[in-house]
Amino acid sequence: MTARSALEDEDPDRLYTLTGGRSRTAEIDLDLVTLIVSESDPAAGMQSEHVKILRIAGRPTAVVEISSELSLPVSVVKILIADLLDTGRVSARHPSSAGTSAQIPDSDFLKKVLVGLRNL
């Protein structure tokens, strides 16, 4: 991802508090559709957004759904999720297409997608 600091000009107080002033999006390898899964229950004293993410991700939930649920920009949510990944409280299921920009998947994979769509 070619993420930059998305936070610098953004509603400083709230976002600064949420992320502790970090803007480490460039180093976070999370796609919009990376599925996040909780690996532990919320603990006392945790930041409320972290608690919310752990609750939402009780079942696999995409980064973009968490962003929508928290009403926070995707890049801010990625930072919050990265905190939880660092401490092992959530795990990430990365999309098989990650990092294959402008690369069409192989035909076997696409066949599975077609089967899924036709079965709708």
Next chain:
Amino acid sequence: MDSAISERTARTPLLSTATDGLKIVIVGGFGVGKTTMVRSVSEIRPLSTEETMTQAGVGVDSTSGVQGKTTTTVAFDFGRISLDERMVLYLFGAPGQERFWFLWDRLFSGTLGAVVLVDTRRLADSWYAIDRLEHHGTPFIVARNNFGPPNHDLSEVRSALTLSEDVPLIDCDARHRDSSKQVLIALVDHLYALSTARETQS
């Protein structure tokens, strides 16, 4: 664009076996029916969210006239379709306007492909999107959302869009689930053809 404010209602969770998120982007001008299409095939009510970025120093080709840093915020809608026990397809309705493309790589790298949804009364809205998708090397098809009896046949639309013959162009009615589903199938069929062509070459 239809309003698609996220609601704090009970969410429909994914299967616990879901592992692989896929993306397809539906691009089009305001009011062309992107959210309608997402809604008609999605297993959840369309949700919306936003992404922001500062534009200064971004590696794109046109920031001329921009002095210092400006923050770009782009809102987009999405829905999802569980394809099987592992694969989940996310459908994104993306505005085709210029500032949106600054965020394309960040949001949609690794996307399977795109559907350009067009309204023949406002074809010009689609030119820019088609140009940008070609620039990014994203495979796409074009779907005309039919709001009524068509005034043009598809070959006229193809010619007005100066669309090359190898890009599929189809009709659809985004309000109907089956029609929207056929659009997605047409896109993946197209990708399948591109993929097998590449595999035979190598």
